[in-house]
Amino acid sequence: ALADLSNLTQNIRLGFQVENLSQLFTKIKDIEKIISPLQNTPFGFRAVIKNHDGHVIELTEKPNH
Helix, strand or coil: CCCCCCCCCCEEEEEEECCCCCHHHHHCCCEEEEEEEEEEECEEEEEEEEECCEEEEEEEECCEE
C-alpha cells in the first residue's frame, strides 16, 4: 500500500518571481497564513505565505532593471 502522500511536499519551500507583487498579493485567494508580509528586504521586495495545502511560498518582485 502507498503511504499517505499528502505531507511529502510540505517541507519544500516554493519561490516565484513576479512582475507586480503588491497587485498579485491582493488577488491571492489561497493564503492560509501570511508568514512574512509584503516588505523590502535585502533579497528584494517580497512576502512569504502558506497556502491551504501547507506549502510555504516565497514571492519576490522582479527588479525593474
